[in-house]
Amino acid sequence: xSGLSLKYEVPGDDFTRAGEASSDVKRKLKKLGYDPDAxxxxxxxxxxxxINMVIHAGGGQAFVTIEPQRVDIVLEDHGPGIAxxxxxxxxxxxxxxxxxxxLGFGAGMGLPNMKKYTDEMTIDTEVGxxxxxxxxxxxxxxx
Amino acid sequence: MKISDVAAILDAQVLVEGNMDTEVKTACGSDMxxxxxxxxKDQSVLLTGLMNPQVVRTAEMMxxxxxxxxxxxxxxxxxxxxxxxxxxxxxxxRYRMFxxxxxxxxAGLRGGCEKE
Numbered sequence: 001x002s003g004l005s006l007k008y009e010v011p012g013d014d015f016t017r018a019g020e021a022s023s024d025v026k027r028k029l030k031k032l033g034y035d036p037d038a039x040x041x042x043x044x045x046x047x048x049x050x051i052n053m054v055i056h057a058g059g060g061q062a063f064v065t066i067e068p069q070r071v072d073i074v075l076e077d078h079g080p081g082i083a084x085x086x087x088x089x090x091x092x093x094x095x096x097x098x099x100x101x102x103l104g105f106g107a108g109m110g111l112p113n114m115k116k117y118t119d120e121m122t123i124d125t126e127v128g129x130x131x132x133x134x135x136x137x138x139x140x141x142x143x
Numbered sequence: 144m145k146i147s148d149v150a151a152i153l154d155a156q157v158l159v160e161g162n163m164d165t166e167v168k169t170a171c172g173s174d175m176x177x178x179x180x181x182x183x184k185d186q187s188v189l190l191t192g193l194m195n196p197q198v199v200r201t202a203e204m205m206x207x208x209x210x211x212x213x214x215x216x217x218x219x220x221x222x223x224x225x226x227x228x229x230x231x232x233x234x235x236x237r238y239r240m241f242x243x244x245x246x247x248x249x250a251g252l253r254g255g256c257e258k259e
Contacts, residue, residue: 015195015197015222016196016197018197019196019197019200019202019203019204022200022204023200023203023204024259026203026204028215033196036206038205040204040205042179043203043204044204044205047180047200047201047204048177048180051197062160067246089197100177103193103195103197104175104176104177104191104193104195104197104198104201105175105176105177105197106176106177107178109178109180109181110177110178112181113177113181116181
């Protein structure tokens with residue numbers, strides 16, 4: 001079976017819509033009969049990424065490829081970039097403004113969560129240009 | 144216990160019915176959705192004082208079945224509609240977070256993340 005490729009626009013100006021793409025991917029994986037644990041890991045990692053794109057980068061695009069043994073997620077934005085990736089990966093470190101915290105996010109858990117729930121994750125970022133985040137969830141892998 | 148038991152224990156209003164017969168064993172109380180996404184595994188009930196649609200989305204990603212809004216907070220129609228679309232139960236209780244969690248723990252619900 002060749003992979004199923006999906007593309008989503010993640011709007012940057014509407015916090016209430018953040019998560020729509022992840023929700024759609026989750027529904028599709030459920031329909032395709034994927035393992036519930038793998039579905040949850042894909043959904044959480046992509047959702048955190050989507051929230052990050054809305055909070056920090058003014059939105060972006062999400063590309064998802066679904067294959068029998070793996071799900072690949074690429075999140076691309078043209079936001080401010082991440083100045084210190086190592087710091088951003090630390091649990092609890094956040095540059096999100098207080099207003100974001102009042103929405104229930106910005107606890108500095110986004111990137112650490114994505115790393116925790118995926119099997120591979122790479123961050124390609126440049127200050128002033130944007131960030132591309134690639135994540136892979138292996139379907140038979142048991143976390 | 145069933146979600147209907149959660150509603151009874153918390154003397155809660157049922158804002159969205161969902162499936163009240165669903166069995167639940169674990170719960171999580173937090174206003175920070177990032178924390179819910181980080182530390183929760185196999186949780187079924189989310190207690191929160193946060194009032195935006197991301198509460199429903201977070202619960203959805205975590206496969207949770209029931210959201211309890213504490214301190215008598217009333218979510219807006221968007222929140223309720225999202226929950227309805229996902230077949231989730233939404234409850235509203237007058238109890239504050241600490242008391243609501245305590246009552247459910249006392250009745251047998253557990254955190255699910257650690258050995259208790």
